[in-house]
Amino acid sequence: MSILPFYGATDPESFAIERAAMDRAGRVVERLDQVLPRNAMVLDVGAGDGFVAGRLARPDRHVLALEPSEGMLAQRRPADGVSWVRAEAGALPFADASVNAAYATWAYFFPSSMDPTRGLAELHRVVEPGGPIVLVANAGDDELTGLGTASGGEPATWFTDRGFTTEIVDTEFVFADVDEARRLLSRYLGGAQHVPDPVPLTLSHRVLVAVARAQGPADIRVRGMRLDEAERVGRLTLEAYDRFGRIEGDYRDFLADPLRRLDTSTAVLVAEHAGEVVGTVTYVLPGDGEWEGPAERPGDCAFRVLAVDPDAQGRGVGPRLVAACRERAGEEGRQRMFISSMGWMERAHRMYEAAGFVRRPDLDVMFPGGVGVIFTLDLSDTAAEHFPPPGPVPSEPPWYAEAWAP
Numbered sequence: 001m002s003i004l005p006f007y008g009a010t011d012p013e014s015f016a017i018e019r020a021a022m023d024r025a026g027r028v029v030e031r032l033d034q035v036l037p038r039n040a041m042v043l044d045v046g047a048g049d050g051f052v053a054g055r056l057a058r059p060d061r062h063v064l065a066l067e068p069s070e071g072m073l074a075q076r077r078p079a080d081g082v083s084w085v086r087a088e089a090g091a092l093p094f095a096d097a098s099v100n101a102a103y104a105t106w107a108y109f110f111p112s113s114m115d116p117t118r119g120l121a122e123l124h125r126v127v128e129p130g131g132p133i134v135l136v137a138n139a140g141d142d143e144l145t146g147l148g149t150a151s152g153g154e155p156a157t158w159f160t161d162r163g164f165t166t167e168i169v170d171t172e173f174v175f176a177d178v179d180e181a182r183r184l185l186s187r188y189l190g191g192a193q194h195v196p197d198p199v200p201l202t203l204s205h206r207v208l209v210a211v212a213r214a215q216g217p218a219d220i221r222v223r224g225m226r227l228d229e230a231e232r233v234g235r236l237t238l239e240a241y242d243r244f245g246r247i248e249g250d251y252r253d254f255l256a257d258p259l260r261r262l263d264t265s266t267a268v269l270v271a272e273h274a275g276e277v278v279g280t281v282t283y284v285l286p287g288d289g290e291w292e293g294p295a296e297r298p299g300d301c302a303f304r305v306l307a308v309d310p311d312a313q314g315r316g317v318g319p320r321l322v323a324a325c326r327e328r329a330g331e332e333g334r335q336r337m338f339i340s341s342m343g344w345m346e347r348a349h350r351m352y353e354a355a356g357f358v359r360r361p362d363l364d365v366m367f368p369g370g371v372g373v374i375f376t377l378d379l380s381d382t383a384a385e386h387f388p389p390p391g392p393v394p395s396e397p398p399w400y401a402e403a404w405a406p
């Protein structure tokens with residue numbers, strides 16, 4: 001048994017208890033108020049019901065509350081100086097440098113349980129250069145997280161490695177009565193049997209506050225691969241794929257050899273940042289040796305082998321490579337882009353969906369390494385006139401060699 005790695009009561013009654021109890025003295029909000037600028041537009045990432053946003057809004061500070069959950073939006077608190085938008089942290093619907101600062105309080109940035117680098121890259125993009133980015137998380141090693149077997153804290157090194165300065169704010173969970181404490185702690189700890197007796201009404205809570213200055217969007221250039229860059233491209237491709245689990249066999253040899261792809265595709269592209277190659281993608285058209293898919297084509301362009309150097313992930317490299325393929329396809333008058341991806345590459349799937357791609361489970365296939373999931377993206381208003389409509393979804397994906405046989 002361990003305490004949840006972050007707080008997230010979602011039913012209205014528990015949520016109300018949580019909001020009233022956590023940081024009852026307002027020390028975290030006080031610290032945020034000191035760091036965030038006045039005469040400013042400030043973005044609240046994962047605003048929940050707007051509890052913090054309402055406390056930080058001022059006549060000279062407008063808070064833009066961003067929340068992906070429809071359920072949370074239904075519980076939002078009306079407040080002067082707060083505007084709402086439904087969106088996700090990894091795909092912010094704002095222009096570059098369009099807000100003056102941003103913060104997140106116990107939302108999205110949980111490096112102990114997920115990889116939030118894409119969301120961080122988005123914050124660096126939308127906050128004006130030099131503006132503060134403030135992330136609030138559990139520090140752990142306190143009475144609250146000590147109720148479980150885990151520390152409950154996020155790794156401070158994740159923040160410091162990315163240019164944040166960190167500090168600890170000591171605050172408390174303070175419950176109004178035993179019934180409230182028992183209800184919320186039962187939820188955190190996975191059942192009433194885990195709540196200590198006597199039920200505590202006050203629990204110390206150490207909070208990590210991390211502050212960085214926005215760097216602006218990464219300056220990424222996409223161009224064709226040079227022959228002398230093949231070794232670098234092959235190496236970063238393997239490193240990127242190996243983060244999901246080591247690839248073996250013939251496919252590993254294929255990933256490591258971009259020169260082979262160069263001879264059998266329309267283009268092998270690279271992303272360059274600060275003079276260094278940090279990503280790659282292979283752009284293909286029907287008739288290319290690297291084209292893959294059913295004989296009755298679901299699209300007239302595609303990309304394969306999208307890879308970003310692990311050290312450069314979270315800077316927007318992947319979306320820039322996808323955009324470069326879309327731009328090229330648009331210039332050529334293509335109608336629909338088709339891509340296949342391994343089922344376990346969920347982070348890539350989120351990026352594709354943020355870029356407008358649509359899942360096509362009727363086209364999924366089985367590869368030697370697992371299920372290949374299919375996405376398509378219409379590039380024109382008439383794309384549907386050029387390709388077969390979606391068909392029935394099979395109970396099990398067919399073997400790719402059979403499904404794609406000419």
